[in-house]
Structure formats: C-alpha cells, structure tokens
Amino acid sequence: xxxxxxxxxxxxxxxxxxxxxxxxxxxxxxxxxxxxxxxxxxxxxxxxxxxxxxxxxxxxxxxxxxxxxxxxxxxxxxxxxxxxxxxxxxxxxxxxxxxxxxxxxxxxxxxxxxxxxxxxxxxxxxxxxxxxxxxxxxxxxxxxxxxxxxxxxxxxxxxxxxxxxxxxxxxxxxxxxxxxxxxxxxxxxxxxxxxxxxxxxxxxxxxxxxxxxxxxxxxxxxxxxxxxxxxxxxxxxxxxxxxxxxxxxxxxxxxxxxxxxxxxxxxxxxxxxxxxxxxxxxxxxxxxxxxxxxxxxxxxxxxxxxxxxxxxxxxxxxxxxxxxxxxxxxxxxxxxxxxxxxxxxxxxxxxxxxxxxxxxxxxxxxxxxxxxxxxxxxxxxxxxxxxxxxxxxxxxxxxxxxxxxxxxxxxxxxxxxxxxxxxxxxxxxxxxxxxxxxxxxxxxxxxxxxxxxxxxxxxxxxxxxxxxxxxxxxxxxxxxxxxxxxxxxxxxxxxxxxxxxxxxxxxxxxxxxxxxxxxxxxxxxxxxxxxxx
Numbered sequence: 001x002x003x004x005x006x007x008x009x010x011x012x013x014x015x016x017x018x019x020x021x022x023x024x025x026x027x028x029x030x031x032x033x034x035x036x037x038x039x040x041x042x043x044x045x046x047x048x049x050x051x052x053x054x055x056x057x058x059x060x061x062x063x064x065x066x067x068x069x070x071x072x073x074x075x076x077x078x079x080x081x082x083x084x085x086x087x088x089x090x091x092x093x094x095x096x097x098x099x100x101x102x103x104x105x106x107x108x109x110x111x112x113x114x115x116x117x118x119x120x121x122x123x124x125x126x127x128x129x130x131x132x133x134x135x136x137x138x139x140x141x142x143x144x145x146x147x148x149x150x151x152x153x154x155x156x157x158x159x160x161x162x163x164x165x166x167x168x169x170x171x172x173x174x175x176x177x178x179x180x181x182x183x184x185x186x187x188x189x190x191x192x193x194x195x196x197x198x199x200x201x202x203x204x205x206x207x208x209x210x211x212x213x214x215x216x217x218x219x220x221x222x223x224x225x226x227x228x229x230x231x232x233x234x235x236x237x238x239x240x241x242x243x244x245x246x247x248x249x250x251x252x253x254x255x256x257x258x259x260x261x262x263x264x265x266x267x268x269x270x271x272x273x274x275x276x277x278x279x280x281x282x283x284x285x286x287x288x289x290x291x292x293x294x295x296x297x298x299x300x301x302x303x304x305x306x307x308x309x310x311x312x313x314x315x316x317x318x319x320x321x322x323x324x325x326x327x328x329x330x331x332x333x334x335x336x337x338x339x340x341x342x343x344x345x346x347x348x349x350x351x352x353x354x355x356x357x358x359x360x361x362x363x364x365x366x367x368x369x370x371x372x373x374x375x376x377x378x379x380x381x382x383x384x385x386x387x388x389x390x391x392x393x394x395x396x397x398x399x400x401x402x403x404x405x406x407x408x409x410x411x412x413x414x415x416x417x418x419x420x421x422x423x424x425x426x427x428x429x430x431x432x433x434x435x436x437x438x439x440x441x442x443x444x445x446x447x448x449x450x451x452x453x454x455x456x457x458x459x460x461x462x463x464x465x466x467x468x469x470x471x472x473x474x475x476x477x478x479x480x481x482x483x484x485x486x487x488x489x490x491x492x493x494x495x496x497x498x499x500x501x502x503x504x505x506x507x508x509x510x511x512x513x514x515x516x517x518x519x520x521x522x523x524x525x526x527x528x529x530x531x532x533x
Contacts, residue, residue: 004071005048008100011066015058017086022062025087027055033079033097040080043068055085069100115339118332119222119313120145121349122342123200124169124184133181139164140171142182142204142220144353149226149395151261151308151425152358152402161268162217165258165310167357170221178212181205185326193282194241194329198343203241203328206317219254219314224332226310228257232294235336238287238313242327244278249323251276252316253287260309261429262300270314278325288336304383304433306401307394356532359402361448363527373530374399378444380415380437387415388437391533399533400438404428407463413439441465443529447522470517 017023032040041051046068058064072078080098085091127143138159147167163172171182184202192199204220225231238253253274259266274287291311299309313332317325331342356362361376369375374390381396382388388396403412405423416436419427431438441463453459460466 003048004073005043005046005068006071006100007046007066007068012063013058013065013067015062015084015092017062017092018090023058023084023086023092024060024062026058026062026092027085027087027089028058028064029055029083029085031081031083033081034077036081036096040070040078042080043070067100069098071100115333115337115342117342117344118224118334119330120352121169122222122329122331123344123349124202124204125346125349126353127184128182131181131183133183134176135171135173135178135180135182136176138173138176140182142169142171145169146223146225146352147357148355149308149398150223150310151306152398152405160258160261162254162256162270162314163219163221165308165312167223169223171219172221173218174216175212175214177210177214178208178218179210180208180212183207193243194284195282196340197241197284197329198341200328200343203326206323206325206327208317208321208323211322212320215319217314218317218319220317221256222313222315222330222332224311224313226308228259228294228297228299228309228311231291231311231334234291234334236289236291237331237333237335237337237339238273238289239329239331239333239339239342240276240285240315240327241282241329242276242278242285242325243282244280244326245324246280247323248280249278249318249321249325251278251318251325251327254314254316255289255291256312256314257292257294258308258310258312259294259297260299260306261425262304262306263433264298265300265305265309266297282326286338301433304385304435305394306397306429306432308397358398358532359406360532361529362532363529366528366530369530372533374440374533376440376443376529376531378440378442380439382437383432383435386435386437390440392437395533397432399531400432401425401428403438403440403463404431407441408461411461411463411465412441415439440531445469445526447524448529467520469519469521471520472517 013028015023015026015028017026030040030042032038039054041054042056044050044052044066048068048070052067056064056067069080076099080095082095082098083091084093121143124143128141132140145168150167151165152167163174164170183205185205186202187193187199206220240253242251252272253276254270255273256268256270258268269292271292273289276285276287299305313330315327315330317323329342331339333339362373374381377390379390380388381391381400383396384392384394386392404414404418405425405428409418409422414431414436415438416431416434419430421427442465446465446467449460451460451462451464
C-alpha cells in the first residue's frame, strides 16, 4: 500500500447553509466511501501526520482548510463519503466517491518557518540627528527597536562585560579614543544597489579617521529578545548588506547572551558567529549559525532574579584602525534559510517601536489595570517575597529600576532605605534583591504636570508632588487717621496732618477672611492613572 496526501484544487473550503449564506460553525464528517460508517481522516499537512478532527469544525465564516486527502495508489476505489451539517446539526448535503483531483505530499514533509526578522527597525527609521560627530559617548541610542522586558538603560546604565545593555539600537564602545562619526546618507532615487532585494531610503555610515588606542569593543548593538533561554540551541540565519568607500575591512558579527544583573548570574558572554569582508560594491552577506546552548548557566539566585536576561546581536566596527563602513538591513531569521527579499513597512516597524515602554503613564476610565500595567495608587512594587502592595515579582525589576534611577527617595521612598548612592542601577539591583519595596510616585487626587523649570516658575524634579487642595485666609484690618491726628504701626508713624499724641480712628475694616479655608482646586477631571511595567 502506497499512501499519498493530495491537496484539492480549492484548498480552503466554504460551506453555505440552505439560505445561501455562510454556514458559520458548520461540521464536515468524512467517511470511507466503501464503508459509510467508518471514519476516514483528512489531514492538515502533506505528510499525513496531523489529522483534522472528525467532524471538521468550520469557523464563523463557514471556512476551513487546507485539506490533504488520503489516496491509496493500490486501491483507488477507497475514496471519501462526505456529510455536511450546519451548526444546529441540520444536514446540508452529502458527496459520495469524492476524489481530490490535485497534487500533494507523501514522503518527506517540508516544515514551513515564518520569515520573521528579529531585528526590529533594521531600516533605522526615526533615527537620531543626521550626523553624530565626534562620538563622545560610550552609549549612544541610534534608533528605536525592541524594548519589552529589556533593562531600561536611559539613566545610570548598567555596563556589563561587553558594554551597555538595554532596549533600542545602540552604538556602544569601551572608550572614546576614536575620532569617529555616524551619519545616515540617502540612497539616490535613481540608485538601487541592493540587487535582488528592496533598497531602503538610507543607510548607516560609520567613519573613523584616526588610529584609536585601547579599543576592545566598538559595536552597533541590536536587541533581539528578552530571556536567553528562548533561542538557546536554535539554528538561525544572519544577513547584512555592506560596503566600504576605499580600503577593504572585515566586520565581525557577535551574538551576545546577557544572563541578567542578579546575584550569581553567569557572566555576560559573546560568541563570534561569522565575519564579513567588505569591498567597494554593496554586497549581501549570509551567516548561518546555532545559538550557544545556555544549559548549565544561571540567571541568578532562584526566586530573586532581576529577570532582565536577554539576547543581543552586535556588528563590530574595525578596532584600532581608520575605516569608512557602509551597511544596511541587518536581519536575523529563525532557521537555516536562504532569504533574498526582506522589507517591512514603516507601519509594521512602528507597531513595535511605538508600543508603550516601561515607565510610560496613561489615564483611563478602566477600573482595573490592563495586563502589564500597574495602578498608580500610591502603593509599592518589589521582588518576590517582598512586602510590596501592588506587584511582588521578578518582572517588576524593569519598572523598579527605572523609577529608582530617575526619581529621588523623597518622592519615591524605598522602604528600608536606599543603598548609597541611591540612584544607580547597581544600587537598584542591591535593594531589589534585598526585598525592599519601592513606593510609586504619587498621583491619587493630583494633577499631572511636566517636570522641569517653566518660564517664571520654580524647578520641579521627576516624581515631585506639591500643593494643597485648600488654604486658610489670614485676618487683616486697617485704620484711617483724621487731620491733626496720627497713629503708629510698629516703627512706622502715619500722620493725618497735625501733631499730638492722640489720634482718631475714622473707620476700621473687619477681618476679610474670617479665618476660614477656601478651595484652591482648578477645574479638573479625574481618571485612573496606570504605569507600564
């Protein structure tokens, strides 16, 4: 017996009810035509390994598929008998001796892998100013990219073995000895040098005009995914378009596995996955590799992790020498594939880049915080086993460290006190692991305003809260002197035109405020306020 699994000419089936409209929730029973009470399965794949349920349930639009029909080449009379019912089990129609006049599988099964680029925003849209020169920072954010679950690195960045970790596309290096520049030249409208692929609007150009000393790393770093475990031991494919203006150089490509900032976490590791030798012609490069296995490593003390381990990809610029490197569209795909075409629309990129980030705040009429958000009800957050009132979990670390590093203790107190200096990532890690809850900046019953120094206004820092809902009027009164009299208030004498020691009070005002309080509340609408974990 030789079995094959054939795809009918119409792989997706639509069932209509007796009124001629879509039979949402329809059921299709499949039997053997030679024995109409014996079920005969239909399959979801060309290898015949994943059978549909029997009956096959159709969706609310009356649609289902694809269907791979079993055919026995030694017994072609063993066809299908089909019965279709609506969602109320009313018989719609039957077909006997159904045979798929299509083509299909049998033998080897092809596994289809979705072609998803794990480097978000590889066209670097919404990037920094057109030119950064010279680069006097060891941590420069280039453009938005993946950010969910990555350690916030905007304030007091945590520097690991191979540079800063955190969200977004960054340029990181161990010192500033290079006289260098990053720019974003445009491809001319008449130019399409990425032959066989989609040429983007612009590209990244990195120039170094001296021979820098003491360089151990100098990378464009791309965040791939939080959690080192996700891609452990997976086959992957990296692609890149690159060129140089004059002297050929070689770029080294590294995969970085950061095991987190928790106690006893495995040190930061970086693995060379391949190299690209560049010429003056735009050239595509493909590197296939297997992600190093993380088995046997550690992300920190069980139950007390900071939960910020992650995977990054780094394109290292030539160290200790001048260069003029051009590159664009770095891609990272799951599986060992040969992908020639790649393009994401700006809307696709922004759908990730513009999602809310840790520390973002929104107002809402919802009574409960959405998943991934926390109500700003003057409560506390902290690690597992802490006494935090809102969130006590390792995944609170991103928000904990963000507030810890940007809001001083006066406005976001840490219960148990902050470890000196009280505003660094290292101190945040220490206090988070010590189970010290952190109080969220106050928002209940308060208007939200921008931090800083407004024109003609005092300076207010992040998280600060000021003001009162009411105030009490002071008691005041006044006197008027007649001609020829005078009166003295403190050291000041007021004369009514004459001399003498007496004065006549013509009138006196009564207390204006009567000592009572009055409202200072401006016209205000009240909503629930939530902050992103």
